[in-house]
Amino acid sequence: xxxxxxxxxxxxxxxxxxxxxxxxxxxxxxxxxxxxxxxxxxxxxxxxxxxxxxxxxxxxxxxxxxxxxxxxxxxxxxxxxxxxxxxxxxxxxxxxxxxxxxxxxxxxxxxxxxxxxxxxxxxxxxxxxxxxxxxxxxxxxxxxxxxxxxxxxxxxxxxxxxxxxxxxxxxxxxxxxxxxxxxxxxxxxxxxxxxxxxxxxxxxxxxxxxxxxxxxxxxxxxxxxxxxxxxxxxxxxxxxxxxxxxxxxxxxxxxxxxxxxxxxxxxxxxxxxxxxxxxxxxxxxxxxxxxxxxxxxxxxxxxxxxxxxxxxxxxxxxxxxxxxxxxxxxxxxxxxxxxxxxxxxxxxxxxxxxxxxxxxxxxxxx
Amino acid sequence: xxxxxxxxxxxxxxxxxxxxxxxxxxxxxxxxxxxxxxxxxxxxxxxxxxxxxxxxxxxxxxxxxxxxxxxxxxxxxxxxxxxxxxxxxxxxxxxxxxxxxxxxxxxxxxxxxxxxxxxxxxxxxxxxxxxxxxxxxxxxxxxxxxxxxxxxxxxxxxxxxxxxxxxxxxxxxxxxxxxxxxxxxxxxxxxxxxxxxxxxxxxxxxxxxxxxxxx
Numbered sequence: 001x002x003x004x005x006x007x008x009x010x011x012x013x014x015x016x017x018x019x020x021x022x023x024x025x026x027x028x029x030x031x032x033x034x035x036x037x038x039x040x041x042x043x044x045x046x047x048x049x050x051x052x053x054x055x056x057x058x059x060x061x062x063x064x065x066x067x068x069x070x071x072x073x074x075x076x077x078x079x080x081x082x083x084x085x086x087x088x089x090x091x092x093x094x095x096x097x098x099x100x101x102x103x104x105x106x107x108x109x110x111x112x113x114x115x116x117x118x119x120x121x122x123x124x125x126x127x128x129x130x131x132x133x134x135x136x137x138x139x140x141x142x143x144x145x146x147x148x149x150x151x152x153x154x155x156x157x158x159x160x161x162x163x164x165x166x167x168x169x170x171x172x173x174x175x176x177x178x179x180x181x182x183x184x185x186x187x188x189x190x191x192x193x194x195x196x197x198x199x200x201x202x203x204x205x206x207x208x209x210x211x212x213x214x215x216x217x218x219x220x221x222x223x224x225x226x227x228x229x230x231x232x233x234x235x236x237x238x239x240x241x242x243x244x245x246x247x248x249x250x251x252x253x254x255x256x257x258x259x260x261x262x263x264x265x266x267x268x269x270x271x272x273x274x275x276x277x278x279x280x281x282x283x284x285x286x287x288x289x290x291x292x293x294x295x296x297x298x299x300x301x302x303x304x305x306x307x308x309x310x311x312x313x314x315x316x317x318x319x320x321x322x323x324x325x326x327x328x329x330x331x332x333x334x335x336x337x338x339x340x341x342x343x344x345x346x347x348x349x350x351x352x353x354x355x356x357x358x359x360x361x362x363x364x365x366x
Numbered sequence: 367x368x369x370x371x372x373x374x375x376x377x378x379x380x381x382x383x384x385x386x387x388x389x390x391x392x393x394x395x396x397x398x399x400x401x402x403x404x405x406x407x408x409x410x411x412x413x414x415x416x417x418x419x420x421x422x423x424x425x426x427x428x429x430x431x432x433x434x435x436x437x438x439x440x441x442x443x444x445x446x447x448x449x450x451x452x453x454x455x456x457x458x459x460x461x462x463x464x465x466x467x468x469x470x471x472x473x474x475x476x477x478x479x480x481x482x483x484x485x486x487x488x489x490x491x492x493x494x495x496x497x498x499x500x501x502x503x504x505x506x507x508x509x510x511x512x513x514x515x516x517x518x519x520x521x522x523x524x525x526x527x528x529x530x531x532x533x534x535x536x537x538x539x540x541x542x543x544x545x546x547x548x549x550x551x552x553x554x555x556x557x558x559x560x561x562x563x564x565x566x567x568x569x570x571x572x573x574x575x576x577x578x579x580x581x
Binding site for chain 2: 048050071072073074075078079081082083084085086087088089090091098099102131132133134147148157
């Protein structure tokens with residue numbers, strides 16, 4: 001747990017952080033967001049004493065950081081930054097091993113730990129012998145995260161770690177980040193200027209403006225109830241839509257409105273199932289529980305038509321993503337499947353509209 | 367033809383001068399290297415980078431001073447003999463070493479240094495394990511130009527009693543012995559090229575692998 005108590009930092013005459021008090025609970029991801037110069041990076045860097053506060057105090061698990069040797073403190077806290085800051089003259093193994101070596105771990109323990117971390121960040125073991133110049137941006141950032149986690153710190157500080165990564169790789173890293181944090185449950189403080197990133201990754205969001213804390217709340221609360229116009233503008237006019245990022249398709253899929261058939265069913269039975277289903281389709285589920293496809297009835301008295309790859313999203317997808325899949329396919333529903341391919345249910349446009357809080361939109365020709 | 371005759375006839379003298387020349391070079395370079403790197407490290411450890419900037423400008427300006435002027439000053443200060451010759455060479459080869467070492471250390475990616483400090487390297491560890499290896503090639507560039515300059519300037523140091531290949535050149539000039547002048551000039555040029563090539567091989571072998579690797 002990290003506690004800021006009335007922390008003040010000045011650079012010359014300029015006040016960078018102005019009487020900041022906040023508590024970051026154990027195992028939570030806190031996003032620090034605000035425009036450049038708002039003090040978010042300064043706030044982060046005061047935690048591991050890369051910058052020393054001028055007033056107030058910062059406590060880690062009840063102990064003031066002032067009482068700790070800065071170097072020991074930094075070795076006990078994970079630190080990942082933009083552009084990764086990997087050491088170009090060391091291979092990936094050497095980079096990940098950096099902090100354990102500073103701490104004097106035996107080489108055998110380091111080897112095991114590096115192997116474990118490469119697995120965690122989904123890099124093949126062969127990456128250990130590569131050099132940073134041989135890595136793509138996304139791979140380098142994975143190594144950066146592995147290095148930050150090397151000595152298994154309770155706290156992880158991340159300073160816009162995905163800021164320089166292209167959108168596709170960034171969203172992959174976001175997914176990886178969520179999976180890793182789900183497993184390791186560190187106390188993470190994460191600086192970003194990207195509100196979508198803050199909503200996607202943060203349990204709580206702290207909005208800073210010119211060195212002051214404007215709002216510090218659970219992500220959902222910030223979206224539902226922005227403290228002032230500044231926060232509202234930061235969230236953008238589509239903040240209701242952004243709330244969809246927090247919701248999972250699996251939680252809103254309904255296992256009704258369609259027929260369930262097996263691959264052995266007769267054509268007549270299929271036709272009856274499709275006709276009886278309010279949604280007008282029957283899902284074919286194999287003996288292994290996996291979704292094989294759907295039958296629909298394109299014309300009133302025609303034969304049922306089989307589609308082996310119906311529109312579907314993973315149950316872990318968020319609702320905004322699901323909405324965008326629906327909209328780009330011109331459909332008003334999408335099937336939701338689990339990671340092992342089992343059908344969880346159907347997600348309808350009307351349900352998503354209900355989650356946005358507006359009235360369900362008219363469903364167009366498609 | 368007459369050059370070959372001269373070389374054959376004076377082989378022991380030429381060999382002596384060459385060995386003497388290399389001694390001057392080795393002694394002065396060793397001192398310059400130790401002093402230069404120590405100075406660069408000391409200056410680069412000062413926070414703010416102001417000291418580093420000042421030293422870099424002084425070193426840069428110093429490289430413009432003609433070698434004969436440095437030799438002349440060494441003569442005024444220390445008189446004639448080996449000592450003033452070595453001193454002049456030390457001073458003269460210091461500038462490129464310090465210039466490159468300080469600017470090379472300063473040019474190390476700030477993000478890399480910030481990360482090193484952020485994950486818990488001490489200042490001394492940042493210098494030894496991060497900055498010096500990353501600046502190695504730039505530092506070697508300074509060492510190589512210092513070595514080349516040193517061999518050349520060592521010929522001039524003969525005028526204040528340093529000995530070496532400069533003796534051949536200057537006595538040849540006085541006695542109108544073109545072959546002696548040519549021999550001294552050619553051998554010192556050859557030495558400079560050989561030493562530079564050896565240093566290039568060392569630089570390549572000792573450079574951190576990760577910096578030159580292809581994708």
